[in-house]
Amino acid sequence: MRDEDLIAEVRAFLNTHWDAKKKRPKAGGGAKEFRHRVLEAGFAVPSWTAEWFGRNLAADQARLIEREFAAVAAYGAGQDKTNLFANTILAAGTDALKREVLQGLLTSEIDSCLLYSEPGAGSDLAAVRTRADRTADGWVVQGQKVWTSGARTAQYALLLARTDWDVPKHQGLSFFYMPMKQPGVDVRPLHQITGDSHFNEVFLDGAVVPEANLLGNENGGWKVLQTALAYERLVMGEGAGERRQGSGKDNRKSLIQMARSAGRLGDPVLRQKIAQALAYRQLNDLNLARAKAEMAQGTASPIMSLGKLAMSRILHGDAAVMADILGAASLLDGEENPESADMNYRALNAYMTSIGGGTDQIQRNIIAERVLGLPREIEVDRDLPFRDSRAVKG
Amino acid sequence: MSISADELAAIRASFQRLLAERGTEADVRRAIASPEGYDAALWRGIGDLGLAGLIAPVADGGAGGGAVELELLMEDAGAALLCAPFLSSVVIAGGLVAGGDDAEDRARLLPRLISGAAVGAVALTGEAGLWTPQDITVRAAEGRLTGVASYVLFGAQADVLLAAAWDAEGPAVYEVAAGATGLTITPLKTFDLTQPMAKIAFEGVEARRIAGPEALARTLDLGRIALAGEQAGAARRIFEITLDYLRTRVQFGRPIGGFQAMKHMAADLLIEVENATSAARHAASAVAQGAPNAQVMVNLAAFACADAFSQTAATAVQMHGGIAFTWDHPAHLYLRRARADARLFGASDLYRDRYLAALEAVDA
Structure with a gap:
């Protein structure tokens, strides 16, 4: 298919179904209906096969569709790049599971959450102790998870659990897509440093996962997890972590505007700090643009793995410069001091990006090992049966 | 094109x-x-x-x-x-x-x-070395130049010698004969060994005006892009040299690149190196396309690439340890070049300020 034919087709589709001025589906169609149309047209996951809602398009053509959607602020396209749940299930799910959930995932009718971290397994994720045991009725799960966003509304979860305790830690893990709405799943909100309760603790006591919901091979979970993690970090590197949860607030409020209204845009020291903060953000955008261009030409780009680490510096840095602009007012908080409250929130919420999804320090290890080819970390429990490791024995 | x-x-x-x-x-x-x-x-x-x-x-x-x-x-x-x-x-x-x-x-x-038969050199800044128009102290009057310029790249080697000088229109460009009367060219002892510089005194030197302020500004932008590219390429090379050393230098029974202290420095430098490449290339294409944000991109590249090369070259010496403290190791050649390049057309602070001013102009 020629590029111009594809673009014409996408534009015709959007003309028919999307109101570009009001940025919503045209009269008579709701968001759900629009997402179904996007899926039926093959625009949701264009690089996937026709069997699974795709059109077998090459990456560069798939991006053309995305660009057309982005130009009119329409949603639903480009999920072959961003929807970590759908991508993980496409890559590792059974056909039965794909038939059950892929459509719902791609039309946003199914919400999912991540059950990875545990109180005893943070950076060392392979040390999880939540267990899944195979029974005649499916896998029975016992354990405790933490740092789960969206757990209260999710119908499903990607679950990392131990299925063999007698092999080294990476080799005894399995990955599941677990139904959340069942007895044995207890979700409790976690009170965060920002005052929000975006994350939850999830207690699992006899929850059941159907056999068809095992992703990849039994005890092959670590490998499947890497696919899901890569999507998550990619999305965080593009700045998704800075969207304030539960509000439509735009976090990219210009530092220039803020300094101008404080009457301090002429302060030469502040100007240096503002320029550097804006530069880090712009440089990250330029890096992502270059990486996408390189990948569209079929060249693998190491830059994509840098985004999350770069974004940490950007978010912490933005908040620090804002505090400098506000001066003594940065000591205040609350609704009567909205600028200070916003800055304080950002200063604390920046840790979500520098800790969540792998801390900056873990990210640096990953970049050094996988991108730069430096020697792997020495792990004293790497070859030890998990049962004998300090994660279990203390 | x-x-x-x-x-x-x-x-x-x-x-x-x-x-x-x-x-x-x-x-x-x-x-x-x-x-x-x-x-x-x-x-x-x-x-x-x-x-x-x-x-x-x-x-x-x-x-x-x-x-x-x-x-x-x-x-x-x-x-x-x-x-x-x-x-x-x-x-x-x-x-x-x-x-x-x-x-x-x-x-x-x-x-x-x-x-390439002739070497060209251009006196662009005064003895303060600020690379701002105000810092040009050479004046043109009645076809003669008077004043002092310094930090002139290849000034002592030049066959074709040009100088930025104030005239009625602003800072314009004049040509003087390399051996002209009233011209004193003094080679400078420089920290960077790879780029010679000279100080040039003009005492009523006969000169010919060859270009106006607009051509000067346009050419300096091209110079900034060229320098940004040089910095991006040099930063990447000294980074690669450092990575090779991390993979092969063995201490405590293993390659030093296996230590997190080294890995974390290397990961941070990779961001700097990629930033520099992106900034230099995007500035070049913005100028080539005459993009409305070309000034934003040129100024961004000017300080981002300077800072990236400086940081990468300086950190590379530290990561190598003792071997890079020797004259025979190339790391100091990169460090010297980085420090010269970072001031060659003005310091990063100058370009950070101009970047912000350009963003304000685009926003307004």
């Missing part, structure tokens, strides 16, 4: 081949010890390949390249710590002559610059 993607790839390959054969570390060390102060043989090689005419207009006998082609070649030049007057002669002097008003001047000067 008159250079196709295939032609550019071929040009770049020939430049890389030349540098691999005749721009090695041993060549760099020979050049910095030579009486000329640069690698005359390599400079001839550049001329022979037609690269000294890279950005000169086709009508004037050049290759007709623009910012994008220039930036890419400068990445290679930077990686090899090119010891030749490419930036001074090809980019700045050549750019000013090509951008000048007078066809006779172009016909007289450009062929020698394009062939």
Whole structure:
């Protein structure tokens, strides 16, 4: 298919179904209906096969569709790049599971959450102790998870659990897509440093996962997890972590505007700090643009793995410069001091990006090992049966 | 643009081949010890390949390249710590002559610059070395220049000598004869060994105006892009040299690249190196396309690439440890070049401020 034919087709589709001025589906169609149309047209996951809602398009053509959607602020396209749940299930799910959930995932009718971290397994994720045991009725799960966003509304979860305790830690893990709405799943909100309760603790006591919901091979979970993690970090590197949860607030409020209204845009020291903060953000955008261009030409780009680490510096840095602009007012908080409250929130919420999804320090290890080819970390429990490791024995 | 993607790839390959054969570390060390102060043989090689005419207009006998082609070649030049007057002669002097008003001047000067037969140099800043228009202290009056310029790249080697000087229109560009009366050229002892500089005093030196303020501003932008490319390429090369060492240097029974202290420094430097490459290339394409945010991108590249190269070269010495404290290790050559490049057209603080001003202008 020629590029111009594809673009014409996408534009015709959007003309028919999307109101570009009001940025919503045209009269008579709701968001759900629009997402179904996007899926039926093959625009949701264009690089996937026709069997699974795709059109077998090459990456560069798939991006053309995305660009057309982005130009009119329409949603639903480009999920072959961003929807970590759908991508993980496409890559590792059974056909039965794909038939059950892929459509719902791609039309946003199914919400999912991540059950990875545990109180005893943070950076060392392979040390999880939540267990899944195979029974005649499916896998029975016992354990405790933490740092789960969206757990209260999710119908499903990607679950990392131990299925063999007698092999080294990476080799005894399995990955599941677990139904959340069942007895044995207890979700409790976690009170965060920002005052929000975006994350939850999830207690699992006899929850059941159907056999068809095992992703990849039994005890092959670590490998499947890497696919899901890569999507998550990619999305965080593009700045998704800075969207304030539960509000439509735009976090990219210009530092220039803020300094101008404080009457301090002429302060030469502040100007240096503002320029550097804006530069880090712009440089990250330029890096992502270059990486996408390189990948569209079929060249693998190491830059994509840098985004999350770069974004940490950007978010912490933005908040620090804002505090400098506000001066003594940065000591205040609350609704009567909205600028200070916003800055304080950002200063604390920046840790979500520098800790969540792998801390900056873990990210640096990953970049050094996988991108730069430096020697792997020495792990004293790497070859030890998990049962004998300090994660279990203390 | 008159250079196709295939032609550019071929040009770049020939430049890389030349540098691999005749721009090695041993060549760099020979050049910095030579009486000329640069690698005359390599400079001839550049001329022979037609690269000294890279950005000169086709009508004037050049290759007709623009910012994008220039930036890419400068990445290679930077990686090899090119010891030749490419930036001074090809980019700045050549750019000013090509951008000048007078066809006779172009016909007289450009062929020698394009062939590499002449070395061009341009006095751009005063003794304060701020690279701002206010810092130009040379004045032009009745066809004569008076004042002092300093930090002039290849000033003592120049066959074609130009100077920025104030006249009624603003900072304009004048040509003086290399041996003119009233001209005193003093070579400077510089920290960076790969780029010679001179101080030049003008005492009523006969001069010919060849270009106005607009051509000067345009050429300086091209110079900033070229320098940004050089910094990006040099930063990447010293980073790669460091990575090789991390993989092979064994202490405590394992390669030192296995230690997190080293890994974390390396990961942070990779961000700097990629930032520099992105900034330099995007600035080049913004200028080539005449994009509305071209000034934003040029100023961003100016400080982002300077800071990235400085940080990478400085950190590389630390990561190597003792071996890089020796004269025989190349790390200090990169560090010296980084420190010179970071001030060559003005310091990062200047460009950060200009970047913010350009963003304000785009926002407004």
